[in-house]
Amino acid sequence: MKHVFMKSFQICMLTLLAAAAVGCGSSKEGAKPDVPGEIPGDKPVMSDVACYVTSANGAHLFEQQEVNFSKVSMSPNKVELDPTTVFQTIDGFGPAVTGASCYNLLKMSSEDRAALLRKCFDPEEGVGFSFIRVHIGGSDFSMDEYTYCDTKGIEFFETPALERDGIFPVLREILAINPEIKIIGSPWSCPKWMKGTVSDPSVPYDSWTSGRLNPAYYADYAEYFVKWVQTWEAEGFPIYAITMQNEPLNHGNSMSLYMPWEDQLAFVKVLGPAFEQAGIKTKILAYDHNYNYDGVAGQEQYPLHIYEDAEASKWVDGSAWHNYGGDVSELDRILAAAPDKSIYFTEASIGTWNYTFDGCLINDFESIFLGTLSRMGKGVLLWNMMLDNEGKPYRPGGCSTCYGAIEINSSDYKTLKFNSHYYDLAHCSKVVRPGAQRIAASDIKVPNLSYLAFRNPDGSYAMIVLNRNAEPQTLTVAGPEKGFRYEVPGQSIASFRWSEK
16 A cells, blocks of 8 residues: 655644643634534535535634535646545544543433434534544543452452443443444553552552553453453444553553553453454554653653564554654654554543643644544544533542533533534544545645545545635645535635535
8 A cells, every 4th residue: 555644744732741731732822712502513515515614713613615516627726636546444533432521411401412412423413423432441531440340350340330320321322323433442440459569560559540460460351351342242332442551651640550562562462362262353452642652761662562573463453642742743653664553543632731722623633633644544532522611520630621522511511612622523523434545635735734535435525624824725626527616714624525426
């Protein structure tokens, strides 16, 4: 497969200490559109091309605009699509459905919740989120610290009531709306009885924070993953992929486990065969952490160390990434060394430390979405789907300053605000459907104008476009048979889907 990379992206990122958060930056300080009540994307598309636009200044918020086919043979700034040059297949886009998100969703009236979930997950009536991430056991955004086996002995594995009553009902509603949703699971910690100290994993360590997996329990922990996948699939929730540990180099989260590449390499040699023996087809992903490896000596290029071991590599489908430190260009190194392994972006957050609507909308779309997808990424997942207006609920020691993609006011559990992550996800998920293939698009070399093109499984075409220029930029798109023009507003995202049949 031929690899073509877009021009390098301008990225505004800050490496955090403690909370490990990234700065989105801002082009117009303080811009933060308030969109209570109305759910974006309500109107049907009535033109040849489905077009959606969101502007950093809030003038357009996933606004549908009429775009029709036109002659483009002599047009300037013409992007020519080449569906014969095919890159990666896309799995999807979506948020994390955490315990905290579910708590807020279940506080809504059943009618309001149903309407919101349909607008988020229905590919026709809504924006069509198609990929979600869940925590395996508790996390910093669950309703307690727990795992599925808190009594010593894998025979005591059982579904916690917090998930059976507080998460499963929401997932059932989501799967009823979109049965094709893909789910990826990540643990924040193994059961405490499996933990040892970081310096000597054989020495018991009784804390949810930090610690290291004791090799004596590798087989039990592999069985834990097997039972978790089997339990969730028996509940009707197919598990597409798991990561072996969320943020394996982060000692400080409220629930966490230090898992250097040496440990993941050894553990996957037990986990992979356990999945195979149980007939589990769920993908196993390595790493699930930052581009800069949190500056931990010896952990650079973490997944590549695992890929270099043939026995371990055969069980690992690819790697997962966060952006709380470093630069998306690190994926260039990973892709060059392991072009046969998949790449997923699995977490980014917004909050008081970095958030302005305009800065996060534009910079996250450029670095996370265009940056990942142009480097053969197969999917993008962001953090909490929903938190309340105070960033709650969160765990002690977790992030108390995070925002959800959607904010709900806890005074009525009805009034909604849609933050930048909602719009970033919506622009991709609405037009680029699961199973789409990224295709070649000619480079018109217009400064600060970036785009990618796709062909969907139904034969329709899609484009996602970012105009960082302050002024509008006319873009002409030439498909194999039909074309159109659109003036992308300044500092805006536009996405398109059309059929030439």
